[in-house]
Amino acid sequence: MKSSDALVNVLWIPAGLSCDGDSVALTAAMQPSIEEIALGALPGLPNVKFHWPLIEYSLGGAEFLKAFFAAERGELDPFVLVIEGSIANETIKAEGYWTGFGNEPGGDQPITFSGWIDRLAPKAYAVLAAGTCATYGGIHAMAGNPTGAMGILDYLGWDWKSSAGVPIVCVPGCPTQPDNLSETILYLLWQAAGNAPMIPLDEAGRPKWLFGATVHEGCDRGGYYEQGDFATTYDSPKCLVKLGCWGPVVKCNVTKRGWMGGVGGCPNVGGICIGCTMPGFPDKFMPFMDEPPGAKVSSTVSGIYGNMVRSLRQITMCTVDKEPKWRHKGTELTTGYKVPPSYTSSK
Amino acid sequence: MAIQDLPGASSGTEKSRLVEMSWDPITRIVGSLGIYTKIDFAQKKVAECHATSSIFRGYSIFMKGKDPRDAHFITSRICGICGDNHAVCSVYGQNMAFGVKPPHLGEWITNLGEAAEYMFDHNIFQENLVGVDFCEQMVRETNPSVWEKAKNTPAPNAGVHGYKTIADIMSALNPFTGDFYRQALQISRYTREMFCLMEGRHVHPSTLYAGGVGTVATQQLFTDYYTRLMRYIEYMKVCVPFHDDLFDFIYDAMPGYEHNGERRILLGCWGAFQDPEYCDFSYRNMTNWGRKMFVTPGIVIDGKLHTTDLVQINLGIRILLGSSYYDDWQSEETFVPTDPLGNPVDRRHPWNMHTKPTPKKRDFANQYSWVMSPRWFDGKDHLALDTGGGALARMWSTALAGLVDIGYVQSTGSSVKINFPKSVLTGPVSFEWKTPKWSNTIERDRARTYFQAYAAAAALHFLDKAFEELHAGRTKTWEPFTVPQDAIGCGFTEAVRGVLSHHVVIRDGKIANYHPWPPTPWNGNPRDSYGTPGPYEDAVQNTPIFEENGPENFKGIDIMRAVRSFDPCLPCGVHMYLGDGKTLETVHSPLAPFG
Numbered sequence: 001m002k003s004s005d006a007l008v009n010v011l012w013i014p015a016g017l018s019c020d021g022d023s024v025a026l027t028a029a030m031q032p033s034i035e036e037i038a039l040g041a042l043p044g045l046p047n048v049k050f051h052w053p054l055i056e057y058s059l060g061g062a063e064f065l066k067a068f069f070a071a072e073r074g075e076l077d078p079f080v081l082v083i084e085g086s087i088a089n090e091t092i093k094a095e096g097y098w099t100g101f102g103n104e105p106g107g108d109q110p111i112t113f114s115g116w117i118d119r120l121a122p123k124a125y126a127v128l129a130a131g132t133c134a135t136y137g138g139i140h141a142m143a144g145n146p147t148g149a150m151g152i153l154d155y156l157g158w159d160w161k162s163s164a165g166v167p168i169v170c171v172p173g174c175p176t177q178p179d180n181l182s183e184t185i186l187y188l189l190w191q192a193a194g195n196a197p198m199i200p201l202d203e204a205g206r207p208k209w210l211f212g213a214t215v216h217e218g219c220d221r222g223g224y225y226e227q228g229d230f231a232t233t234y235d236s237p238k239c240l241v242k243l244g245c246w247g248p249v250v251k252c253n254v255t256k257r258g259w260m261g262g263v264g265g266c267p268n269v270g271g272i273c274i275g276c277t278m279p280g281f282p283d284k285f286m287p288f289m290d291e292p293p294g295a296k297v298s299s300t301v302s303g304i305y306g307n308m309v310r311s312l313r314q315i316t317m318c319t320v321d322k323e324p325k326w327r328h329k330g331t332e333l334t335t336g337y338k339v340p341p342s343y344t345s346s347k
Numbered sequence: 348m349a350i351q352d353l354p355g356a357s358s359g360t361e362k363s364r365l366v367e368m369s370w371d372p373i374t375r376i377v378g379s380l381g382i383y384t385k386i387d388f389a390q391k392k393v394a395e396c397h398a399t400s401s402i403f404r405g406y407s408i409f410m411k412g413k414d415p416r417d418a419h420f421i422t423s424r425i426c427g428i429c430g431d432n433h434a435v436c437s438v439y440g441q442n443m444a445f446g447v448k449p450p451h452l453g454e455w456i457t458n459l460g461e462a463a464e465y466m467f468d469h470n471i472f473q474e475n476l477v478g479v480d481f482c483e484q485m486v487r488e489t490n491p492s493v494w495e496k497a498k499n500t501p502a503p504n505a506g507v508h509g510y511k512t513i514a515d516i517m518s519a520l521n522p523f524t525g526d527f528y529r530q531a532l533q534i535s536r537y538t539r540e541m542f543c544l545m546e547g548r549h550v551h552p553s554t555l556y557a558g559g560v561g562t563v564a565t566q567q568l569f570t571d572y573y574t575r576l577m578r579y580i581e582y583m584k585v586c587v588p589f590h591d592d593l594f595d596f597i598y599d600a601m602p603g604y605e606h607n608g609e610r611r612i613l614l615g616c617w618g619a620f621q622d623p624e625y626c627d628f629s630y631r632n633m634t635n636w637g638r639k640m641f642v643t644p645g646i647v648i649d650g651k652l653h654t655t656d657l658v659q660i661n662l663g664i665r666i667l668l669g670s671s672y673y674d675d676w677q678s679e680e681t682f683v684p685t686d687p688l689g690n691p692v693d694r695r696h697p698w699n700m701h702t703k704p705t706p707k708k709r710d711f712a713n714q715y716s717w718v719m720s721p722r723w724f725d726g727k728d729h730l731a732l733d734t735g736g737g738a739l740a741r742m743w744s745t746a747l748a749g750l751v752d753i754g755y756v757q758s759t760g761s762s763v764k765i766n767f768p769k770s771v772l773t774g775p776v777s778f779e780w781k782t783p784k785w786s787n788t789i790e791r792d793r794a795r796t797y798f799q800a801y802a803a804a805a806a807l808h809f810l811d812k813a814f815e816e817l818h819a820g821r822t823k824t825w826e827p828f829t830v831p832q833d834a835i836g837c838g839f840t841e842a843v844r845g846v847l848s849h850h851v852v853i854r855d856g857k858i859a860n861y862h863p864w865p866p867t868p869w870n871g872n873p874r875d876s877y878g879t880p881g882p883y884e885d886a887v888q889n890t891p892i893f894e895e896n897g898p899e900n901f902k903g904i905d906i907m908r909a910v911r912s913f914d915p916c917l918p919c920g921v922h923m924y925l926g927d928g929k930t931l932e933t934v935h936s937p938l939a940p941f942g
Binding site for chain 1: 904
């Protein structure tokens with residue numbers, strides 16, 4: 001790969017409705033590690049400058065936020081904007097904030113997460129959504145939520161492209177599998193340095209090489225499934241599909257890649273797949289510990305009617321690959337939470 | 348940074364100049380915290396502090412009506428660094444509500460997972476986040492004279508850890524370039540692998556369920572954990588003396604530093620690591636099995652152990668609103684009037700509270716935070732307990748209670764002994780943590796390293812017990828259960844940074860009320876309804892300033908050390924922002940009370 005003298009800034013805002021689990025996941029990554037990216041230890045990387053609160057040297061505040069305001073003024077070109085957490089709907093209430101990140105210069109009120117996206121997305125080389133909250137809404141956008149939370153695709157639009165023509169890049173997972181995130185960052189940096197073509201993404205913004213296959217297709221318990229031999233207790237080493245595992249319709253590589261250095265995972269190590277990489281997560285997979293609706297038919301006929309299984313699964317997959325309808329912009333909250341008078345009365 | 352004296356400031360007399368400074372967001376913590384201070388540069392101390400959290404998500408609202416078995420999958424997502432502590436706490440509460448007792452091996456596996464979490468989380472926080480506040484680059488920028496002294500101070504334990512001077516220790520903590528810093532990142536990874544072996548994935552586990560774990564217990568599973576654990580123990584034999592040298596030097600180089608982040612000793616610990624021989628998760632027996640936990644629950648007031656009884660601890664919890672953006676729940680229903688032992692449960696207790704968000708502008712004179720103020724009522728006062736960043740309260744409570752003796756860890760009534768076996772490079776090594784004189788920044792930080800050692804030593808015991816089960820052929824790790832129509836439950840454990848409780852009420856087979864109370868709300872809360880400041884606020888107020896920079900290029904390192912010593916983690920509960928300093932008011936010394 002050719003060397004690059006370009007400087008690419010990475011601006012990271014973890015201040016959505018998040019748990020910072022994707023920031024923490026990045027510190028777990030080994031392929032590549034954050035040191036390797038930050039220190040340019042892989043050929044073809046541009047010079048990279050991270051503005052990432054979790055490991056930032058400065059003590060915070062104005063010194064830390066300087067780069068964010070410079071980016072807004074167009075002085076940090078190019079930069080990759082990484083967002084973490086679901087985007088609360090700040091327009092459903094009269095005042096205050098759901099989530100803030102620093103203050104307006106000279107002001108005393110926080111800049112909201114959505115406010116930062118409005119300021120920075122139009123100037124970014126690419127927008128990378130880290131984790132299912134940021135991509136599709138995730139846990140905090142669950143039915144009955146009081147904040148009207150949504151994912152970046154709902155906020156900016158599913159067809160949104162950056163000024164450099166890059167669609168929204170989504171690395172779902174709750175949290176992201178560590179290497180999936182670091183590898184996608186690496187790819188985007190290579191791309192920004194002219195060392196890789198446009199990142200290949202599927203219809204939900206996911207890197208194709210990471211999310212092209214299902215959990216089930218990579219699961220080493222698939223042999224039990226094939227033999228119709230299913231676990232009836234959670235501590236069984238057999239296939240967990242009758243105990244709530246959604247692996248057959250969930251796009252994720254965790255069963256192949258493991259969680260870290262090949263260790264851990266989900267159904268391969270005894271944890272039911274709860275669909276945490278999917279646009280329909282979590283609502284369409286709850287209650288998590290019940291047998292998934294399509295599993296009865298498909299597991300009965302497994303092995304014999306492969307084609308039929310595939311087409312049945314296709315129907316389920318279409319459902320769980322779609323978000324619930326209450327994740328949207330606008331001043332109306334439709335999550336099922338009854339908006340109390342206190343949202344609007346306090347002026 | 349512009350500093351202006353206000354008109355009317357009299358000159359020629361000794362005066363205190365208050366400068367308003369704030370750090371929002373604070374870096375090198377998890378989540379969003381803002382610290383707003385008024386600093387008196389003439390007196391060299393912090394005069395006033397407000398802590399604000401900038402996030403509301405609404406777990407207690409959207410969990411209503413959901414299947415109770417989903418509770419740990421959902422609540423794990425509260426925190427991205429110790430989510431598994433939430434998942435485990437939730438499972439404890441579910442076990443109580445469902446009346447299920449996991450097989451012993453399931454419990455040992457959970458303990459091994461949680462031990463790995465402490466080993467990982469304390470390590471990355473200490474070396475990669477806190478360590479930077481004590482690294483060469485930072486100390487040179489904030490306290491050049493301390494740096495000069497460090498260069499000329501031999502490290503007492505150099506023979507053990509290999510760093511000749513204190514300056515060498517500080518250089519080893521420089522971000523990315525320091526070798527101790529880089530090594531810690533690597534260690535944070537293989538400890539997380541240890542975690543994944545037991546609980547599937549970090550940070551939101553896949554293999555935890557009410558009734559036990561889905562982890563398949565094999566010889567290989569425990570071998571894979573054991574080998575990594577012994578590497579970690581080798582590292583701890585260096586890590587403990589490395590930090591003792593650094594922290595002892597700080598006291599020595601800056602006399603008075605014991606007052607940095609100091610507050611009254613008011614520590615809470617909710618206990619960690621169940622002993623399956625005793626723990627049946629029933630509320631009726633909770634006092635007894637709580638005292639069998641491998642980290643003893645307890646409340647330490649002014650250096651004395653007040654209680655180790657989890658039932659008493661439970662009943663004393665009160666949630667006050669004060670300066671947070673919520674409406675009160677006076678008119679709402681009381682879910683749990685009495686506990687299963689017949690004791691009355693307060694309306695302000697987590698079982699009975701309601702979450703009613705009211706988004707508002709931030710106003711430090713009124714409401715300014717999304718964090719409510721949890722307090723512990725001792726029958727007289729609503730005490731603002733803190734967790735000492737987790738480790739300090741755990742060590743203190745366990746040391747005084749004298750209940751833990753597993754060979755690898757021994758509580759003496761005034762100290763905790765940690766005994767490591769031989770490892771590749773070293774013979775057996777023992778450490779002793781003695782209760783300190785202060786609840787302050789340095790002791791919170793020091794206890795963190797010692798608790799890493801504690802967790803590793805405890806894991807040796809859990810492995811012994813797990814092998815006992817495995818070799819006897821008792822490989823079941825999960826016990827079936829049914830969800831009752833109506834039940835209540837509570838779980839108590841220690842998240843890495845301190846006390847964690849989950850309270851659940853089940854009605855018609857669904858969640859009717861669910862309130863998790865993590866450590867950061869205990870530490871990072873705003874002034875409560877009685878005007879009592881939260882622990883960060885309290886610890887930062889009156890902290891002496893040792894930084895050698897004046898207001899014009901002030902970094903706020905002393906304040907940041909104080910706040911970070913609590914291990915803030917704001918998804919569950921404070922960010923730092925160095926605003927332009929502006930003089931608020933000029934007052935004559937002595938300082939008039941204000942704010």
